[in-house]
Amino acid sequence: MCMSLAGQLNKIALAYKMLKLNEDTYGNDNSSPDRVLQDFKSIISVHARVIIEMSSFYEMVRPIVLTQIAIVSNTLVFLTFVMTLNARNGEQEDFLQTTKLFSAIPMVLLELFLPCYLFGNINEYKDSINFALYSSNWTDSNIDVKRLIVLTMAMNNAHQLKIKVTPNKIVNMEIFANVCI
Structure with missing residues (x-):
């Protein structure tokens, strides 16, 4: 679902970026002002549906992801602690136990990496929408298109859909790096 x-x-x-909103391009093939405005409104409606879908998905997944990140982070710390204790003893049985624990670390790191990577990608693409809107050459367009651009940017910013560990820390690759270090 994240992908x-x-x-x-x-x-x-990409649709916002490719949309020709300035009045210089209206004379081309199917680029009448009404057609461009209709295309723009259809992209906005798809965008609104995706935000609603994202909101319901995040509402369902947020507690699971945060619990998983907390458990995996604590497991990683615990594995490191036990491996260090076993390595200090230096006995043959402890060496085998340390090897078993060491082999579990890649799986634990993968469990932590996947949600951080996937939700980081979602955050990055969601933030790129405002940049795409701003880059769509809207300054030369008529006032109706300018209003729609501003309202669409506001709609995208109004829904700060990000899974947060704390009020300031978002689930992304930075959280993964902080836990691993």
């Missing part, structure tokens, strides 16, 4: 949301947000950003 699907990231792909949809990426396609929306």
